[in-house]
Amino acid sequence: MAKKIIKILFLAFGIILPSVLQAQNNCSADLKQAGDLYDKGMYQQAIDILSVKIKKCEYVDAERQYALKILISAYKEMDELEEADKLTYIFLNENPNYVIYTTDPQTFVEQIRRYKIRPKLTFGINLGTSFVKLNTTDVYSIWNAIPANNGYSTMFGYSFSVDAQWHFNNYFAVSSSAMYFSQQYERLFATHQYFTQTFRENITTFKIPVILNCSYQIGKNWYPTVYGGFYFSKLLSTTGYIQTLDKYYINGAITDHEDTQSGINLLKYRNIYNYGFTYGVALNYLLKRYTLKFCCSYSMDSKHYTNTEKIFMDEPLLVDYYYTDNEFKLRSLDFSFGVTYNLLYSVKSKY
Helix, strand or coil, rough: CHHHHHHHHEEEEEHHHHHHHHHHHHHHHHHHHHHHHHHCCCCHHHHHHHHHHHHCCCCCHHHHHHHHHHHHHHHCCCCHHHHHHHHHHHHHHHHCCCCCCCCCCHHHHHHHHHEEEEEEEEEEEEEEEEEEEEEEEEEECCCCCCCCCCCCEEEEEEEEEEEEEEEECCCEEEEEEEEEEEEEEEEEEEEEEEEEEEEEEEEEEEEEEEEEEECCCEEECCCEEEEEEEEEEEEEEEEEEEEEEEEEEEECCCEEEEEEEEEEECHHCCCEEEEEEEEEEEEECCCCEEEEEEEEEEEEEECCCCCCHHHHHHHCCCHHHHCCCCCCEEEEEEEEEEEEEEEEEEEEECC
């Protein structure tokens, strides 16, 4: 039974495959014939062939481009402008960054140049890195002995985001995204050479920005952009790490003592929800359906990062003040690289 089924499948395959190949060969031959007819000025005959074949044949990209060029040019020559416009719209949506060749029919070139095209709706992903900066507004003494405003060390962070952008015209667009940030900063306390303490905090944040973009085209594919807007953020997690190094004199000798605490949950000392402002510049390079972009932006939280009311109400002990550090607002300088997919295009006549 199995052998019979295999024989039937091979027989069917042997019958169908030649038919498919023959049909594809006919499509290619008809396309060449239509091109020859157009070159001879037999525009209606070229239209009669390709208006049917372009719907039935599975042309590869280059063949489909050629078929549409002939149809657009032939309809234009026949003064059937409505049909030519419909096919031009299809052609430019399929080939938004088409480069005109010297071999293209002059009628087709004139028709293409009557239209302007731009992305309308895009979706993208971005990866980035950030430099965290803390803007201190109030300071707290710790144990009344440690200097209150020791400097912070800027440390790296990284980000990932997905975004959507709606283009109003060639210059202005509005965008929004869902962004995940992981950042870190560090601070060193020291009273004297026998006591040092390092405090490090790891922060993860979710942000939703709303951005207004202003772009300007340079050449065929380059679009420098300036942008600005606001964002809402939610603190997802924050954990602290403390390393204390003490030196003691015992029997005339110096003894080192090290104490480490990690995984300290600092979320209750922080403002979970925040908002702020961001601005930056970007350089975009437009491909056929994709746009590559490099961005540099600066973000500023408006609310303080530390929830002092919560600290003083729930944790009045000085040792807990230590975990709060100073009163500050987060700042970050961000660099990112991304790619967007141009889902929809706007194709409009210039006249």
